[in-house]
Amino acid sequence: MDVFGSVADLYDTVRPGYPPEIAGEIVAYHGGTPASVAEIGAGTGKATTALARIGAPLTCIEPDPRMAALLAARHPGVRLHVSTFDQWSPPAGGVDVLACAMAWHWLDPATRNARARRALAPGGTLAVLGHRYDYTDPGQRAAIRSALHALDPTVRERPTDWFHQDIVDHGQFVDVRQEVFRRELPLDRQRYLDLVRTFGPYLSRSPEQQRAGLTVLGRLVDDFGGTVLLDLRTTLVLGRAGRRTGHAGRQRSDRA
Template sequence: MGSANGESRQLRPTARSFGADADRYDRARPRYPDALVHRIAAAAPGPDLLDVGVGTGIVARQFRAAGCRVLGVEVDARMAELARRSGVEVEVAAFEEWDPAGRAFDAVVSAQAWHWVDAVAGAAKAARTLRPGGRLALFWNVFQPSSAVTDAFAEVHDRVLPDTPNLWTRPALDTYAPLFAEATDGIRQAGGAFGEPEEWRHEWEHTYTRDEWLDLLPTHGRTAQLPPARLTELLTVTGTALDALGGDFTVNYTTVAITAPRTPDAASPPASARP
């Protein structure tokens, strides 16, 4: 993936599509490992955290439970409103265009959302928003079912969506690798504002019931934009495939974080500015 402004702007309609069913998104989307949340919080010099692409507030609530003060930035007003209902403060804007108004943060995080942001402009904006020594952490949940389930999903895709790339035919981490590389390159191109990026990985697993997976499926980026009839067909055929496999199944998750500290000698926002 490139990091040109034009590409990230073209993706924004997809980013905004999730708000069409924000309640489902908040209910069905997986959470993030508490170990990673606490690791990021511990690596930041203080508790003030900015969540870019806060969505419905899933990881923001986890960081609040870990003792952080969280402000979210979200491009979709419907997602932002749901996050606010759970007590998360949110400002509606694309991150590249958002005005920090002199505020500074100890950490800038983005969960499952940085690929909607221009990687270079976003890293530069994060650098201007972070206090020296603050932590930028960009992370994604990457899921991989067993080979039997993956093969079944690949067959469903070929049957229902033959005109779109079948991502089930590749290991999930390979599919996400360009996102990690783009995030890393964006940090490196931020004018020396950050130390060398690191990759943190946390592995975990989750067992889905048939109905839980069918509830989650419409929240995925490609699926969320399907016409209603095609989505109904995908859910029906997927449900039949899961019935044949016994219903419940376990997904192996790897949560991958691309993270770097802001260098102490970079130009700093006012130390007294608080979110």
């Protein structure tokens, strides 16, 4: 999960934050203000800003020291552990809320649900968040996806809100619910290319592939008139650490 450290400043500048309403959704689901909140893979603090609105003591777990340094500067009041989730030891009795924003996929698929369940106090709340970047204009979407496929046909996108299904399927949590927030995000050419430079699939490519990708995308944005309009979908999945006898997958309606 330390792949982003090399672009920590850029990540902090261009990655979008999270809707402030998320804090209220977590408190309402939990049944009141929790006694403690912990965040896995907190990065530079993009979701931390929203989680801090809960008003509970907040612990952030971030393995990359470069990302953690920016988080500490933005949120000096949090307790920061520069380590992985696997290395972190939850307090005795667990935490009331365990959150994870855009980092669930970096955790071991075989153990992340069970480990999260063990980190929570009885009746505690799991809150997993994620952004889904799409395009408002179908023409822009088709052109960009076609160009990226031509550069690397092996790239596959995860299904939309895949982590909701992952949590339901593993059966560690009960009363699993989903809230969806949407907003339009207009980006000029430079801002869009800077955002792409912070994505994991981009960072995992060779320098030659990175340059080729930015060149192709830059030309497309020029063809679009210099602006890309993103349809930013933010999903919040909530689950409760209940008895291990079953689970419910009730899903609430999307929010426009």
